[in-house]
Amino acid sequence: MKAYATISSCFYGRSALREGVGSVSSIQATRLRKGMLIKLGNDLLRLLELTHLTPGKGRGYVQARMLNIRSGASADHKFRSEDTVERAVLDDREMQYLYEDGGGYHFMDTENFEQTHMLGDALGNATRYLIPNGLIRVQFYGEEPVGIDLPKTVELKVEDTPPSIKGATASAQIKPATLETGLVVQVPAFINVGDTIRVNTDTGDYQSRV
Incomplete structure (x- = not known):
């Protein structure tokens, strides 16, 4: 079995997620990790950088730099240590990388041959490892592609x-x-x-x- 390096910090099998596709789970802010996908309001955000800070007086907090998966915009946010954050529950599917054009990176589901695409901003540096016709694991939130898993x-x-x-x-x-x-x-x-x-x-x- 091929090993995969996880871009998102947690990865789920398709069969285990049939009932949880498109849903969220709660996680304490202090347990946030780089690469996780979280939901704030209607936005899906990839955690790019995290700094855990404990000031001399007052409660600790987590400073986060995030990427909006849908718009490609980056943003900063400060979570209190006691905050509860919605973490996106993801489904993964084996897909074949097809090609890149001005509209994004295109993939085909190896089971039903349906195609989908993602913007380069959502993929980040992972695009440097994509080879046409190569197999890759694509992460979905519901029916929305949100990231990929690369082989080691x-x-x-x-x-x-x-x-x-x-x-x-x-x-x-x-x-x-x-x-x-x-x-x-x-x-x-x-x-x-x-x-x-x-x-x-x-x-x-x-x-x-x-």
Whole structure:
């Protein structure tokens, strides 16, 4: 079974969520974690950054920077430690990534062949790991796509990288490489244009040559 790195901090199987699709669960503000999807009013917000603060006087609070999944706008919000927050309950579906155009990134459900798309703002840096025709896990809130799960590693082709330099010292044996998706990673000197490499999707680091 392929392992997946979670963009959202919690991931649910489709069969377990038939009754909970589009619903929310309550969570205390102090338990919020980066990557979670929460609901404030009618907005769905991805938590990008969290800072837990406890002032010398008064109660602690959580300062959050969030991304509105629907509008692409970012916002800051301060939660009191005792606040209860609505966390979106998500359904996940295996889909095939098709292509990107000006309207977003397009995916097809591998079970019923229905297509859906998401804006680049909602996907963030995950777009750098999407390969046409590759299988991916797409997160849904009800019938609305809200994010994706990436595999732990992906294999990408090197499109551009400087040639190796003869006589370079050991400390200089790392160079930048631009991959087929536009992602730039640091690679060993022996990597050449046309090579396929394995990249860690959590860190964006080179793992090995394939």
